[in-house]
Amino acid sequence: MTLPVLQVRNLSHDFGGLRAVRGYNLEIGSGQIRGLIGPNGAGKTTIFNLITGIYKPSEGEIFLGGKKIDGLPPHRIASLGVSRTFQNLLLWRHMTVLEHVKMARYSKIRYGWLGAFFGTSARHREEAGIEETALHLLDRMGIRHLADQVVLNLPYGAQRRVEIARALATEPGILLLDEPTAGMNPEELAQIMEIIRRVHGEFGMSILLIEHRMKVVMELCETVQTLDFGAVIAEGTPGEIQNNPRVIDAYLGRERAE
């Protein structure tokens, strides 16, 4: 059996006295889409922040392709191949769409500081290559026509796409999507699902998806974990999860009650 792309073992995290994640395990193989659901405050985003190195885990280990990555700084983890989007859209307000995607090529840049200060021909060649890659990605995401727009002026759906294009530009081995459909209307929702499918199909990307809408999870994910109070309370295919009484009690029931 091949090595899993991402392996998380017995991960726990405390915020002061609050244990936000407890004993979390995960194994994602190449090209799998896994779902992560759970009520508000269950600890889903915290798990992403732990995997991407924003927080250092209180306990547990994380391996990327067999290499231990917990404890590394976030930009190292990202350049090793873990990319993500953010629940609340963290874009760079003064930068254009194209600049966003180019920026994510940062760790691949070879021309160095001297190239940056003195504009060597190696730099111009490399920047041209970066631009080409970036435009190609924008094309795939259907936002090439927005390349020179400042992100602040874009509609919400387009901003989500920029985030996904940017995340892909790092050439990740695994993509973590944190509620990519939050706040979207049905039309935007259909488009973003199509994009996720395409990313999965064309790039053969492994994806870990946090999602609130059962419809999205049902359609996209192979298996789903349900989190409540930081712990996994159920794991299985979307169909199994939907009928699991603990899940209904902890999550679906609560949602219906809202």
Added chain:
Amino acid sequence: MAGNLWKPYSRVPLLGWFFGALVAVTLERLAGAPLAQFLGLQKIPVLFGFSDMLKTPVSIPNVLLYLLAVYVVPAAAVTRLGASPANGIAAALYRFPMAVTAAVHLALLYAVLHVWAGASDYRVLVLRLTLIAVMLTLSLNVINGYMGEFSCSHPGFMALGAYCASVLTIGLFVDAELFGAASLSPALGRFLFPVALVLGGLLASFGGLFVAIPSFRTRGDYLAIISLAFLFIVKSLIENLEFVRGPRGLSGQPDWADLPTVFLWTVLCVWSVNNFVRSTIGKALNAVRDNEMAADAMTVDTRKTKIAAFLFGAFWAGVAGGLFAHVMRYVNPGNFGIQNLAEVLAMVYFGGLNSVYGSIVGAVSISLLGEALRPLEIFKWIIIPLLLILVMIFRPTGLIAFRDLDVASLLKPKANPGEGG
């Protein structure tokens, strides 16, 4: 109407404006003095007549007449009539490598400045100080604008550069009593002056580390305070260093920072800053400013980025300081205090954050305004802040903020040579 008058000018390439300006300043050199005499002015208005008009308001019409006759009308006429030949030349130049095209433009710009400043020593001095202000403003913009930290340590970096370069040039090339006999021939100094400036810049960069490292963990107000503390530490360090004569200051720097030297260093500074901020590595400054967490998640090494911004900004502040010391040929710790900080900050925020154009406009306008309003003495310090407040109200990020300087499109011909005119 005004639109129609302006229309032909929208097709003038940068080169055409330079030709117009060159004709105007040459005219002033040839006919300025007799014209001034004819108009009953004591001498030619040195800085566009501002101070003359403020001192003796009755001379206002004559000064304006002088400005029209010497600058505005000739420049406007030449620029307009010369638009199509200028476009032709610009188009021919544009086919050369960009370095050649840029060099020709810079040579022409220098010629304009040289001829204009040649009319009086005062102009040469003001011009050199203005160019140094451009370097300072731009280098501060790298930190405060492009990276969005509020750093107050700039005069400190400048002081490090000024003192380092001065100690080297005075110590090695001038027979100053303080440092003993000069060990190297002054003839050599001309060539080693750039080395002294670069070493001054590197010392300033080293100082930059002391602000860059705290910036890993703090932002905003706290970093502003840390950087301000750095400024005071540098100042009191120099005040207490007897071998640079403490508060009495250092004098006798050789006269090596002439106009061409300062001009060249300014060009180098603008060029390298513009290169930097337009590269993807340089855009990482913006990413760190706009959202550090996202920058990190997108593989940007945020610490390296912060260090680079501080060291690079401090380097140019240090070089500017070295030039300043050799223009004034005297520095003391008092040159590098809060007032200096306020001036540079004003230039950055007035001209515009995150913009090379903005820094140039800010530095030139505040420098010239400061000189022009000199006769008003204390009122100068009311007018400039008022202006700044107005800008902050109507354009909170400054006059020309968030604009890229694209050299290629700046130097492009504005119309095909055939159809121009």
